Amino acid sequence: MTAHTNQTHARFGYVSGLDGLRLVAVAIVIAAHYQLVPYIPGGFGVSIFFFISGFLITRLMLAEEKAYGQIALGRFYVRRFIRLLPPLALMGIVAVPLLALTDPAGFSWSQVLLSFSYLGNVHKIGSRLLGWNAGYDALEPLWSLAVEEHFYLLLPPVLLLVRGSAGRIRMISAVLAGALVLRMLVWAATPRFADDINYNFTLTRIDAIGWGVLLTLLLDAGRIGQAWIERHAAVLLWGGALAMLLSLIHWSGFYETAFKYTPQSIAIGAAFCGAIFPARNAWVRRIAELPAIRYLGKTSYELYLWHYPVYSLAERFVVSPHLRAVLSLAATIAISSLAYSLTTRRLAPLRKRFGGHPV
Numbered sequence: 001m002t003a004h005t006n007q008t009h010a011r012f013g014y015v016s017g018l019d020g021l022r023l024v025a026v027a028i029v030i031a032a033h034y035q036l037v038p039y040i041p042g043g044f045g046v047s048i049f050f051f052i053s054g055f056l057i058t059r060l061m062l063a064e065e066k067a068y069g070q071i072a073l074g075r076f077y078v079r080r081f082i083r084l085l086p087p088l089a090l091m092g093i094v095a096v097p098l099l100a101l102t103d104p105a106g107f108s109w110s111q112v113l114l115s116f117s118y119l120g121n122v123h124k125i126g127s128r129l130l131g132w133n134a135g136y137d138a139l140e141p142l143w144s145l146a147v148e149e150h151f152y153l154l155l156p157p158v159l160l161l162v163r164g165s166a167g168r169i170r171m172i173s174a175v176l177a178g179a180l181v182l183r184m185l186v187w188a189a190t191p192r193f194a195d196d197i198n199y200n201f202t203l204t205r206i207d208a209i210g211w212g213v214l215l216t217l218l219l220d221a222g223r224i225g226q227a228w229i230e231r232h233a234a235v236l237l238w239g240g241a242l243a244m245l246l247s248l249i250h251w252s253g254f255y256e257t258a259f260k261y262t263p264q265s266i267a268i269g270a271a272f273c274g275a276i277f278p279a280r281n282a283w284v285r286r287i288a289e290l291p292a293i294r295y296l297g298k299t300s301y302e303l304y305l306w307h308y309p310v311y312s313l314a315e316r317f318v319v320s321p322h323l324r325a326v327l328s329l330a331a332t333i334a335i336s337s338l339a340y341s342l343t344t345r346r347l348a349p350l351r352k353r354f355g356g357h358p359v
Contacts, residue, residue, distance in 0.1 A: 005279045008219040008226050010062035012357040017276050018052065019297025020288020025049045026300040029141070030307045030332070034325040043199065044248060046144050047208050047261065049304075051268045053148055054212025060357065061159060062220050073156050078354045080152050086343040087302050088145070092116050095309035099136050102316050111135030115142040118149040121200040128196040138312035141304060143200050150202045151209045165221035172214045179207035180262050187258040194257045211265040215273070229277045237274030237281055243267035302336035302344070310335065 004016050028045030031037040061071050092112075100107045110132050114123040120142035127134040162171045183204045187194040198204045218224045229236065247264035250256050275284045287293065296303070311328040318324040348356070 004285075005226075005282065006276055008224070008229070008277060009222075010059045010066065010216060010220040012060070012063045012067070014358045015056070015059075015276065017285035017288040018056070019294045019300075020285070020290075021048065021052060021272070021275065021297070022300040023288075023293055023297040025052065026303045026307075029304060030329070033141075033308050034311055034328060035321065036325060040248060042141075044244075044264070047264055048268055049144065049300075050148070050205070050208035051212040051265060051272065053151070054209035054214075055216050055272070056212075057152070057155065058159075058213045058216040059220075061156060062216065063357075064355065065159075071156055071160060072355065073160070075354045076156055077152075079351050079356050080149075082347050082351045082354070082356075083344065084145070084149070084301075086347060087305055087339055088116065088142075090339055090343055091302075091305040091309065095138065095306070095313075098313055099138055099309065102313060103136070106136050108133035108135030111139055115139050115146075118146045120144075121146040121202060124200045125196060129193055136309075136312060138309040141308055147200075147202050147205050148209065151206055154206075155213065165217060169214065169217050169221065169223070172210055172217060176207045176210050176214065176262075179204055179210070180259070183258040183261070187254060191253070191257075198257055198261075205261065208261055208265050211269050212272075215269050224273070226277065229273055230279065233274055233278035233280045235274075236270045236278070237284070240267050240269070240271030240274055244271060296333070299336045299340040299344075302339045303332060306336050306339065307332045 006015050006017070025045045025048035028037075028040055028048070029042040032040060032042030032045070061076070064076075065071050096112060110126070111120075111123050111134070114120055115135075120139070121144075123132065123135070124140065124143045126132040158171065159168065162168050183194075183198045186197050186201075186204065190197070215224075244264065244267040247260060247267055274281055275288075288297070307328070310332045311324070314324045314328045314331070318327060
């Protein structure tokens with residue numbers, strides 16, 4: 001597919017380059033869990049996922065409001081249910097019994113029940129602070145699905161209650177500031193557990209999604225215009241990329257535990273703008289739109305769900321870490337592709353009946 005210049009104003013339609021960025025995000029997570037790149041934490045990939053979700057969901061809801069005069073909450077939640085739950089359920093039906101069969105001592109009912117009820121972040125905090133059975137590492141990534149689902153529950157009603165771009169921008173700016181202040185308070189109150197709480201708790205991580213929401217609101221309101229982005233295309237792309245790398249440095253305990261997610265999200269937003277919108281950076285989108293990259297990006301959700309269960313099962317049988325990583329990656333891509341075909345692709349017509357659009 002030929003890369004094109006995406007519109008800054010909210011509208012329905014495919015966003016060129018977005019699948020490539022999804023692949024970058026999930027690749028970072030996989031590389032971290034497979035112990036391939038020790039210096040880049042998997043949480044950084046999750047932060048990119050969070051930003052993309054905030055940007056895209058807000059863009060679709062604003063486009064719906066423009067087209068139909070309102071945001072239909074019921075149809076929105078049905079679309080989210082159809083997209084997110086079937087792949088998750090399929091992974092659980094297959095992976096959890098296999099994990100229990102190969103490692104029965106590690107099984108945790110609380111982890112399974114909470115993780116597949118979009119409360120995996122609650123379980124992670126409980127296992128760290130309250131001594132709950134931690135369960136399988138393979139299911140720990142489900143904490144981020146909980147944060148995203150809570151965001152999906154909160155954002156649409158807020159957009160309905162707060163009308164007008166100015167009010168919405170003020171509202172989300174207050175959320176961003178509030179999350180930062182809350183992390184600082186947690187760090188001051190309980191330094192020992194601050195990292196576990198701030199990393200996993202919805203209200204302390206929701207700003208990573210919120211920065212994507214704010215970008216969409218600013219773009220749609222014309223506060224950030226196409227002309228400005230074109231003038232600053234190189235600075236946004238390369239300055240944002242450098243700032244992302246700098247955000248990974250462990251500057252201090254306070255920075256790592258309480259402050260990091262704010263500059264990191266701003267850096268992600270700058271690089272995102274520089275990659276997705278300027279005509280002069282169309283080469284980025286051309287790379288992101290290469291068929292293999294685009295396809296893997298479309299299956300990024302399934303890759304995220306399956307990569308750790310596959311690796312954890314391989315640990316039982318493959319001693320060599322390098323061979324284990326290679327086999328796990330190949331199996332993850334194959335299984336995720338099958339899961340995508342069985343769920344997401346097969347259910348696409350049903351999502352379209354409820355107002356779904358290609359993204």
